[in-house]
Amino acid sequence: MKFEVTILGSNSALPTTKRYPTAQVLNVLERFFLIDCGEGTQIQMKRFRVPMSRINHIFISHTHGDHIFGLIGLLSTYALQGRKSDLHIYGHSKLEKLITFQLELLETKKQYNIYFHTIYGKETQTLFEDDKVIVQSFPLKHGAMPCAGFLFREKDRPRTLIADLLDFYNVPIRCRQSLKMGEDFVTEEGEVIPNKKLTKDPFPTRSYAFCTDTAPYKKIIPILENVDLLYHEATFLKTEAKLAKATYHSTAEQAAKMAEEANAKKLIIGHFSSRFKTLDAHLKEAKSIFENTHLAEDGKKFSIELNR
Numbered sequence: 001m002k003f004e005v006t007i008l009g010s011n012s013a014l015p016t017t018k019r020y021p022t023a024q025v026l027n028v029l030e031r032f033f034l035i036d037c038g039e040g041t042q043i044q045m046k047r048f049r050v051p052m053s054r055i056n057h058i059f060i061s062h063t064h065g066d067h068i069f070g071l072i073g074l075l076s077t078y079a080l081q082g083r084k085s086d087l088h089i090y091g092h093s094k095l096e097k098l099i100t101f102q103l104e105l106l107e108t109k110k111q112y113n114i115y116f117h118t119i120y121g122k123e124t125q126t127l128f129e130d131d132k133v134i135v136q137s138f139p140l141k142h143g144a145m146p147c148a149g150f151l152f153r154e155k156d157r158p159r160t161l162i163a164d165l166l167d168f169y170n171v172p173i174r175c176r177q178s179l180k181m182g183e184d185f186v187t188e189e190g191e192v193i194p195n196k197k198l199t200k201d202p203f204p205t206r207s208y209a210f211c212t213d214t215a216p217y218k219k220i221i222p223i224l225e226n227v228d229l230l231y232h233e234a235t236f237l238k239t240e241a242k243l244a245k246a247t248y249h250s251t252a253e254q255a256a257k258m259a260e261e262a263n264a265k266k267l268i269i270g271h272f273s274s275r276f277k278t279l280d281a282h283l284k285e286a287k288s289i290f291e292n293t294h295l296a297e298d299g300k301k302f303s304i305e306l307n308r
Contacts, residue, residue: 002027003154003206004303005229007270008044010296012213012235012249013066014274015039020298021066022271024231025050026152026208028133034058035150035210041070042077048299053083057128059135060091061212062147068095072102079110090117090127090137092146119148124223131155138223140214143248149211151223157202165198206304209264212271215245216254224262228304231296232258233271234282240273252282256289270296 004027009020021038025045032054034041045052052074061067071089078087089095096116103110117127119137128135132155137148158180166176171185179185185193209224212233224230235249244251250258252269259267267290269282276282279295286293294302 001029001306002303003029003208004301005208005231005268006048006050007268007296007298007300007302008041008048008050009036009038010270010272010298011038011066012233012271012273013064015066016274018298019272019274020044021069022212023070024210025055028152028154030054031130031133032056033135033152036061036067036212037069037071037074038066039069042074044298052077053081053085056085056087057135058087058089059127059137059150059210060089060095061140061149061210062142062145063092063094063098064145064213067213068098072099072106075099075103075110075114076106076108078112079108083110083112086113086115088115088117088128090119093118119146136223138220139217140211140220141217141248142213142215145213145248147213149209149214149220149223151207151209151227153207154205156205159195159199159202161199169193169198171198203306206306208304211258213249215248216250216258218261221258221262224258224264226263226265228265229268229302230259230262230264230266231268231270234269234286235271235273237276237281237285252285253289256286256293259290259293264290265292266302267293268296268302269293 006025008023011019020040022036023038023041024035026033034055124138136151140147140149184195207227208229209227210231232255234252234255236244236251238251238253
């Protein structure tokens with residue numbers, strides 16, 4: 001029942017020897033989603049034991065190099081490994097042109113199909129959905145560059161059956177699915193057994209939101225509201241607020257204020273400028289506003305546990 005994000009890269013435009021460019025893998029109930037793919041992403045996946053072959057969906061926030069330079073290398077590796085399963089890539093329409101050109105230029109011989117899905121960016125958009133999870137994109141504020149954030153949310157679970165009481169009331173198997181959906185049980189004698197007597201409330205759903213690169217953008221607060229885990233870029237400190245504004249990025253203080261206003265349960269800050277050798281000041285600045293703040297450090301995992 002995992003809901004866990006692994007940080008593969010936490011830096012912004014220029015990588016350092018300790019911090020790779022942006023990339024993350026989210027495991028939702030053994031569904032593995034790659035979010036952005038900066039340079040060296042596949043190396044980081046090997047280093048941190050991420051099952052590369054199980055990634056079938058890749059979400060690219062925007063087409064700046066530090067978020068896509070690792071993609072062609074990953075696709076080439078899949079071809080060399082003989083991958084056969086389909087791969088879905090979600091991003092700006094320019095991304096399909098770029099990747100198609102690169103694959104053709106390199107004469108990549110692959111046995112798997114790539115399906116590109118365009119993110120339009122101006123509205124909330126459902127990108128992926130199955131019986132367990134839904135993934136939506138939403139617009140961010142990164143100047144003239146179209147940029148999208150992503151919200152990953154579990155779907156509502158069915159109610160949990162209480163085995164002893166099912167036996168006590170002789171509930172037949174054919175009725176149990178309807179009980180999970182909230183219906184009452186009627187015995188052969190016509191007695192109505194309330195659903196809540198035979199079932200428990202399900203575990204609450206879990207959610208993760210990914211926001212980079214962006215200036216603080218109040219319009220997305222309703223989308224982020226009550227999110228369990230929020231990743232928000234904090235490229236700069238408040239002492240560089242003018243530079244953050246000019247480059248459409250955020251400070252650690254601004255990221256914390258976004259988490260506070262959204263009533264997020266936990267905040268991860270990342271996408272750090274390479275000018276910062278240590279990140280203690282980022283953490284201190286954010287924690288002064290939003291206490292439950294953590295640094296996005298390469299290799300670090302963040303899990304959301306199931307709690308009733």
